[in-house]
Amino acid sequence: MRHTASERPEKWFEQVLRMRVKRHPRHAPVWVVLFFFVSLVLAAVGNLLL
DSSP states (O other): OOOOOSSHHHHHHHHHHHHHHOGGGGGGHHHHHHHHHHHHHHHHHHHHHH
């Protein structure tokens, strides 16, 4: 499953996250923490690049 560079990674990740949560509701907290961590990393990288 590949996504084009023109798509925003956050949006793509959000869609994947929603799919996973629907499929495995009891794993939801793990995905929320992972999403939060990825968001922090993206924000840090964005700050470094700017």
